[in-house]
Amino acid sequence: MAEGKGKYLIIGLIGFIIGALLVAAFDTTMNKTSSNEYCMSCHTHEQADLDWKKSPHYLSHSGVMTDCAACHLPPKEDGLMKYYAAKTRIGVRDLWVKMTKDPSEIDWESKRQLEHARKIVYNSSCERCHVNLFPEGISDDGITAHLHYEENAKKLGLDCISCHLDVGHYMPGYEHKRMEGKVIEADNGPIYDSLATVNSFEDFTETVPGTRAAIRMIAVPGGEFLMGSPDKEPFHSDDEGPQKKVKISPFFMGEVEVTWRQFWAFYNETMSEGRTPPEKIYANNNRPDVDAVSGPTPPFGFPDQGWGMGDRPAITMTHYAATTFCQWLSLKTGRHYRLPTEAEWEYAARGGTQTPYFFEGNPKKFHSRKSRGADTTMIGRYIVFSGNSSGKTQEPGFVKANPFRLKNMLGNVMEYCSDWYAEDAYSKIKDGALDPKGPESGTEHVVRGGNYSDDASVLRSASRGHTEHDKWLKTDPQNPKSIWWYSDIKGVGFRVVCDVPANIDVN
Secondary structure (H helix, E strand, O other): OOOHHHHHHHHHHHHHHHHHHHHHHHHHHHOOOHHHHHHHHHHHHHHHHHHOOOOOOOOOOOOOOOOOOHOOOOOHHHHHHHHHHHHHHHHHHHHHHHOOHHHHOOOOHOOOOOOHHHHHHOHHHHHHHHOOOOOOOOOOHHHHHHHHHHHHHHHHHHOHHHOOOOOOOOOOOOOEEOOOOOOOOOOOOOOOOOOOOOOOOOOOEOOOOOOOEEEEEEEEEEEEEEOOOOOOOOOOOOOOOEEEEEEEOOEEEEEEOHHHHHHHHHHHHHHOOOOOHHHHHHHOOHHHOOOOOOOOOOOEEOOOOOOOOOOOOOOOHHHHHHHHHHHHHHHOOOEEEOOOOOOHHHHHHHHOOOOOOOOOOOOOHHHOOOOOOOOOHHHHHHHHOOOOOOOOOHHHHHEEEOOOOOOOOOOOOOOEEEEEEOOOOOHOOOOEEOOOOOOOOOOOOOEEEEOOOOOOHHEEEEEEEEEOOOOOOOOOOOOEEEEEEEEOOOOOEOOOOEEEOOOOOOO
């Protein structure tokens, strides 16, 4: 009996030693595969390492250096199973990418954008190190923002990197603090002292007196078209029907979305801390009835996200701010500028076509989730979308124009329309209606066209969308929240329409 017990004791001891060795080996393996050097053996992107070494997580005030795993894995305090599951998932994915992809063909630029960063950075990792959100020397804006985070992080699903995208990897031009004063554009162009002369229904360039802003306006001829999409169109949505035949009067439309160069001219002239009730503009059908316009308050940081300004489309402003820009432009020029109606926008986007796009192509074949490796050469010629944008907006010269000579109608940024959104809006339109408008009231406004991060399925001419006002202000810490700037949407902008002056013959 004693002999049998001794045998089991030896077996148990051997098992314990083997188990301890396996645990030790596993822990050693986990630690070694979490080192910066090991991470860089798979992530063969030298710039990522260089940008990390320029960031506050490497060059910190305290002298503490933050490693890759500290941000890109959940802390072990959240649970070992969660930690090891995340490490295994990420490790397998990274190894697969290393074995099957050429690093030079990976779109690294898109990987540094917020949409991707949210998937690979953990809030709990940030909170593990940054226990005190109100350190000595924090600004008043910082206190306001962190109080908002403490009170709403779980309820609203707030992410630390929504405001601190550059702390892990240096991003030139990215800032998150309140912008102060006027914006000085590096532009040596002329300051215009007179308006453009418009005597006929032809394209013209609007020159805004007292600014360097010039807006190319395209003469869009009137006509008739089928608004909406047929039931059998790929990715058709119920709110795109029933199709209605409508008539559109001639109008002028901006060749491209309003650019930063143009928007900052408005901001520099009108910036204020005051508030003009949005209801006043909407109630007056977007027509100015005042002698001056109160413009935007300063945004937090530069809302171009560090992508560059100039001729890139202006983004992140609210529908109210876009409408106020039109009001300002009307006062400056004496012509009536406004946002397009939804019917005008679709008519202009189609450019005389009735196909899903204004060029040849089946949305199913362009759809990235359905057709891996699909030929997107055609769609890439005309639209800035997820397949060619590198995760950010692009300048107008990036794509070709549609048949009406308008650029980026279906991509780059979503565009505000003047209409309130309603899912059944088309059912209220009569066949043959002239210049139909949407509902008289509502809670959200129509946005049309896709943006730089969208798939081809939502870039069709008939595709409809709407603002998500509360969601797009989720991380705005101000109380009350801004009426001028959105904090949580980058892919929205607008283009302007100018009514044809009464003295111009359009026939």
